[in-house]
Amino acid sequence: MSDVNVETAKRAAAQQAVKEHFNPNATHVGIGSGTTIVYVVEAIKAASTNPSILFVPTGYQSRQVIVNAGLTPIAFDSLPERVMLDVAFDGADEVDEDLNCIKGGGACLFQEKLVAEKAKKFVCVADYRKNQPRLLTNWPTIPIEVAPIAVPTVLHDLCILGSTGPKLRTTLLEKSGPLKTDQDFFIIDAPFTTLLLASDVAAGKGKGDGSDGTWEVNKVATAIKNLTGVLEVGIFSGLNGIDAEEVRKNDGGRTVVTGGQKPVAVYFGMQDGSVQMRVAANK
Numbered sequence: 001m002s003d004v005n006v007e008t009a010k011r012a013a014a015q016q017a018v019k020e021h022f023n024p025n026a027t028h029v030g031i032g033s034g035t036t037i038v039y040v041v042e043a044i045k046a047a048s049t050n051p052s053i054l055f056v057p058t059g060y061q062s063r064q065v066i067v068n069a070g071l072t073p074i075a076f077d078s079l080p081e082r083v084m085l086d087v088a089f090d091g092a093d094e095v096d097e098d099l100n101c102i103k104g105g106g107a108c109l110f111q112e113k114l115v116a117e118k119a120k121k122f123v124c125v126a127d128y129r130k131n132q133p134r135l136l137t138n139w140p141t142i143p144i145e146v147a148p149i150a151v152p153t154v155l156h157d158l159c160i161l162g163s164t165g166p167k168l169r170t171t172l173l174e175k176s177g178p179l180k181t182d183q184d185f186f187i188i189d190a191p192f193t194t195l196l197l198a199s200d201v202a203a204g205k206g207k208g209d210g211s212d213g214t215w216e217v218n219k220v221a222t223a224i225k226n227l228t229g230v231l232e233v234g235i236f237s238g239l240n241g242i243d244a245e246e247v248r249k250n251d252g253g254r255t256v257v258t259g260g261q262k263p264v265a266v267y268f269g270m271q272d273g274s275v276q277m278r279v280a281a282n283k
């Protein structure tokens with residue numbers, strides 16, 4: 001098979017993800033942001049014209065994609081409290097072997113995380129460039145959404161945590177100033193050394209708590225989220241929808257657990273035109 005271009009790879013992955021995870025009888029479906037999600041919506045549109053399905057966007061661009069396809073959007077904060085989305089689809093900037101993701105390349109990470117956590121299952125669709133053994137292999141930085149007033153202190157604190165040269169993201173025209181998110185916040189892109197998996201720490205590849213310059217995925221996400229002024233971190237890790245459902249079943253609803261941040265499955269459109277699917281390890 002000859003190599004296909006990246007857009008063809010994205011479309012192939014989207015079509016397979018929708019075929020395997022979109023149920024035309026669904027009531028609520030989350031739609032992420034970016035360029036790959038456009039192919040997901042295209043495939044959903046081809047699979048169903050059921051007008052009673054409500055689509056939950058993850059920001060302005062995502063809502064436009066839904067509306068332009070003639071599908072019905074519903075705002076996240078209009079969802080009834082106990083309603084879980086049947087499924088949420090989204091792209092990613094990088095995915096590791098444990099299906100932890102970096103997101104936020106398009107500055108929509110906060111609403112993307114809300115929607116992923118509200119879904120029974122979060123399904124990720126990406127091209128081959130995003131498929132890496134560890135986070136921060138190819139994608140250089142962790143995107144972080146920050147209150148504008150806190151930018152100087154968060155930049156300082158990120159350096160203390162070991163980030164080398166975190167930067168405020170500007171618009172394409174640098175002279176126009178910082179890029180604003182859908183929440184009117186700013187994005188800081190923070191480089192760190194390649195992130196370890198929990199199994200790397202167990203195998204002695206580093207402490208993973210920043211003390212020796214190594215960070216484990218969950219630990220760095222928590223450390224960054226704890227900085228005052230940070231709204232959300234573009235690392236999607238921890239529970240996936242399957243784990244979260246187990247917690248809910250076992251604790252009678254006492255723990256505040258919605259869905260998970262991690263995908264239950266990732267579909268990678270490959271260079272040779274095939275689609276590689278990876279599922280959560282516990283499935």
Ligand SMILES: O=C(CO)[C@H](O)[C@H](O)COP(=O)(O)O
Binds near residue numbers: 033108
């Ligand atoms: O997290 C995101 C936006 O904030 C996107 O999902 C991510 O950047 C992937 O985008 P694309 O599909 O264009 O590669």
